[in-house]
Amino acid sequence: MSRENIKTMGKRAEDLAAYFLIKDGYEILERNFYSRFGEIDIIVTKDDFVVFVEVKYRRNDTHGTPSMAVNFRKQEKMKKTALHYIGMHEIVDKDFRFDIIEVMGAHELRLKHIDNAFH
Numbered sequence: 001m002s003r004e005n006i007k008t009m010g011k012r013a014e015d016l017a018a019y020f021l022i023k024d025g026y027e028i029l030e031r032n033f034y035s036r037f038g039e040i041d042i043i044v045t046k047d048d049f050v051v052f053v054e055v056k057y058r059r060n061d062t063h064g065t066p067s068m069a070v071n072f073r074k075q076e077k078m079k080k081t082a083l084h085y086i087g088m089h090e091i092v093d094k095d096f097r098f099d100i101i102e103v104m105g106a107h108e109l110r111l112k113h114i115d116n117a118f119h
Helices: 003-023 072-088
Strands: 029-033 037-047 049-056 095-104 110-118
Touching: 003 029, 003 037, 003 049, 003 095, 003 110, 029 072, 049 072, 049 110, 072 095
Parallel strands: 049 095
Antiparallel strands: 029 037, 037 049, 095 110
16 A cells, blocks of 8 residues: 555544544544644543544554554653643643544444543
């Protein structure tokens, strides 16, 4: 798969994840939030939580599930980026968590939402 196709599929996976979250009652606060620490694909809120979501796409699970790519280093970057976001927006009245949305498939995409994927 070419680099351009990978970017296109990644964007498609993020769009699908955002649509899924909205349908599940989440409100999108931000997409593709960047800081000097890293990037978070989607930031949403529901009930009393701010949820930082990493979307991972894979055509298949030959090299493991998409969530396996969210290693310790990526988790640490997400945590620092989330703390930056929380401080920037002065969020004091909500809890927060980290979710992963796995998107798999070549043509027909399948989605799996992993709540509270890491701490």
